[in-house]
Amino acid sequence: MRWSELYVPTLRQDPAGADAVSHRLLLRAGYIRQLMAGHYSLLPLAVRVRTKIIDVIREEMSRIGAQEFLLPTMQPAEVWQKSGRWDKIGAEMFRLTDRKGADLALGMTHEEIFTTVAQELRSYRDLPQRWYQFQTKFRDEPRPKSGLIRVREFTMKDSYSFDVDAAGLDRSFDLHHEAYTRIFGRLGIPAIPVEASSGIMGGTDSIEFMSPTAAGEDIVVHCTCGYAANVEKATSHLPAAADGDGSSAPEAFDTPDVRTIEDLVTGFGVTADRQVKTLVYVVDDQLTLVLMRGDHALVEQKLIDTLAAVNVRPAHPEEIREALGALPGSLGGVGVTGLPIVADLALTGRRDMTTGANRDGVHLRGVDVARDIAVDRWADLREVGAGEPCPRCEQPLDVLRTVEIGHIFKLGRRYTETLGVTVLGADGERVNPVMGSYGIGVERALAAIVETHHDDKGIVWPVAVAPFDVAIAVLGDADEVVAAAESLYSGLRGQRMDVLLDDRAERPGVKFSDIELIGIPYRITVSARGLADGTVEFTDRATGHTERIPLASATAHVTAAVRATEQ
Numbered sequence: 001m002r003w004s005e006l007y008v009p010t011l012r013q014d015p016a017g018a019d020a021v022s023h024r025l026l027l028r029a030g031y032i033r034q035l036m037a038g039h040y041s042l043l044p045l046a047v048r049v050r051t052k053i054i055d056v057i058r059e060e061m062s063r064i065g066a067q068e069f070l071l072p073t074m075q076p077a078e079v080w081q082k083s084g085r086w087d088k089i090g091a092e093m094f095r096l097t098d099r100k101g102a103d104l105a106l107g108m109t110h111e112e113i114f115t116t117v118a119q120e121l122r123s124y125r126d127l128p129q130r131w132y133q134f135q136t137k138f139r140d141e142p143r144p145k146s147g148l149i150r151v152r153e154f155t156m157k158d159s160y161s162f163d164v165d166a167a168g169l170d171r172s173f174d175l176h177h178e179a180y181t182r183i184f185g186r187l188g189i190p191a192i193p194v195e196a197s198s199g200i201m202g203g204t205d206s207i208e209f210m211s212p213t214a215a216g217e218d219i220v221v222h223c224t225c226g227y228a229a230n231v232e233k234a235t236s237h238l239p240a241a242a243d244g245d246g247s248s249a250p251e252a253f254d255t256p257d258v259r260t261i262e263d264l265v266t267g268f269g270v271t272a273d274r275q276v277k278t279l280v281y282v283v284d285d286q287l288t289l290v291l292m293r294g295d296h297a298l299v300e301q302k303l304i305d306t307l308a309a310v311n312v313r314p315a316h317p318e319e320i321r322e323a324l325g326a327l328p329g330s331l332g333g334v335g336v337t338g339l340p341i342v343a344d345l346a347l348t349g350r351r352d353m354t355t356g357a358n359r360d361g362v363h364l365r366g367v368d369v370a371r372d373i374a375v376d377r378w379a380d381l382r383e384v385g386a387g388e389p390c391p392r393c394e395q396p397l398d399v400l401r402t403v404e405i406g407h408i409f410k411l412g413r414r415y416t417e418t419l420g421v422t423v424l425g426a427d428g429e430r431v432n433p434v435m436g437s438y439g440i441g442v443e444r445a446l447a448a449i450v451e452t453h454h455d456d457k458g459i460v461w462p463v464a465v466a467p468f469d470v471a472i473a474v475l476g477d478a479d480e481v482v483a484a485a486e487s488l489y490s491g492l493r494g495q496r497m498d499v500l501l502d503d504r505a506e507r508p509g510v511k512f513s514d515i516e517l518i519g520i521p522y523r524i525t526v527s528a529r530g531l532a533d534g535t536v537e538f539t540d541r542a543t544g545h546t547e548r549i550p551l552a553s554a555t556a557h558v559t560a561a562v563r564a565t566e567q
Helices: 021-026 044-065 077-082 110-120 165-188 261-268 300-306 317-324 414-418 442-452 481-495 508-518 551-564
Strands: 031-037 039-042 067-069 074-076 094-097 104-105 129-138 153-163 192-195 204-212 218-221 228-230 251-254 274-281 284-294 312-315 342-343 353-359 362-367 377-379 398-412 434-441 470-474 499-502 522-526 536-540 548-551
Touching: 021 031, 021 442, 039 044, 044 129, 044 153, 044 165, 044 312, 074 077, 077 104, 077 110, 077 414, 104 192, 104 284, 110 129, 110 153, 110 414, 110 434, 153 165, 153 442, 165 192, 165 204, 165 414, 165 434, 192 218, 204 218, 204 442, 218 251, 274 300, 274 317, 274 353, 300 312, 300 342, 300 377, 398 414, 398 442, 414 434, 470 481, 470 508, 481 499, 481 522, 499 508, 536 551, 548 551
Parallel strands: 067 129, 192 228, 284 342, 342 377, 470 499, 470 522
Antiparallel strands: 031 039, 074 104, 094 104, 129 153, 153 434, 192 204, 204 398, 218 228, 218 398, 251 362, 274 284, 274 312, 353 362, 398 434, 522 536, 536 548
């Protein structure tokens, strides 16, 4: 490709409002432009990178015997209603009605649709089946941000396995795990597999592949022993608390200015770990008390998973006042009846605790949680913090900010049962196949690569996904310079290299800066000065190393450098 014919609208200054490195650089380098919040146009350079990412994924999916499909993204409500998810999925789903009044959805995932296709499977001899596609997904994100990292319209590689039994599912799951490890390795994305929540997809044995980045919104807890989990799933080993005998009944005391956990610490000397924090949530229209240790934070996803909830939100002050007779700051579970109470496991067996009395400006001390509070459900609800003991080896845990780049999980028979997919088993009885679901966000992977591979000059693409393997910077318009550059251009294309010929009438500094900004792995500089002694300059973008090489061997030199990265 000749730069004079290529559309690359680079920017000299950082764009306003671009918070993530990938967002800033992809805008500056002319890869993307925003249409509206959460929706981006991919320009020619981005399309080239996206194509190479898809090629890598497609190769690895073929390697595990997966077959490619392309299913509709506009889907009838009926199939979602059969699975039970039409009402369970909230505002994240884009819904519309056609001219005949039929309810439709823009697909945010394709479990139901692939399962519908699977209704034509007949026998256990047809299994296993591993199917995948690259398709546009739509999710009405409440806060799209960070460029391509959190959007409302994106390409997903989603795949689904169908096996006759759990052993077959284990095999399909392991094959996808291995494929994902190879994919992210080839793409140059550091990926940490972690235990995770399956969320609205359902299922078990959920593993996310997380890439460390300051722009990520996911927190990963990990240990040197190999333990790693999303904070939505993570646990730690807390030391046993030293409580008193708790023989006395709860005693009320006035706390007129207390509104927070810290107020009770500073004003009355009650340490946070000896307080019971009472949160009030509306869980699927049911007001629910959630009890936590004062120094612990609730992970809402853990609450959602524990209660299999669809809609969860903090209760409004007026709802709390009506139900409990007090406002936040003086709330507690002692004596509460008629409302569900969910308590974090860290409160198990705790005595001599302090909590609100459900009277404004009054608290209770000497609370025995088991004796004085009618807990309906115990669960791990708290957020694990850095330095807490690993649940496996007791070493201090570390915490990383990450972005999810892939997710694999076992769905079981949930969809094949509800949508009526059966096959004839080896024993002659009909059985529901067991499913797995596996996803990779293509544009998010593109952004994750930039988050990892960049410097102060711009993007530094790995060769496997770069829009071009090499750029030829033509310095000047002397006949011998142009002729040598054209010869190199032709020779490299003959070796099936992706070559960008910078034939613009620009100063050398502009050409060098632009090539560095858009991240081309290798640069050849052709100038009259170099040709005087029969050489050109060869620059490695990743290392910054420049060397003079003979013009006659330049094509072979570049080809060897590119091919070496494919080994």
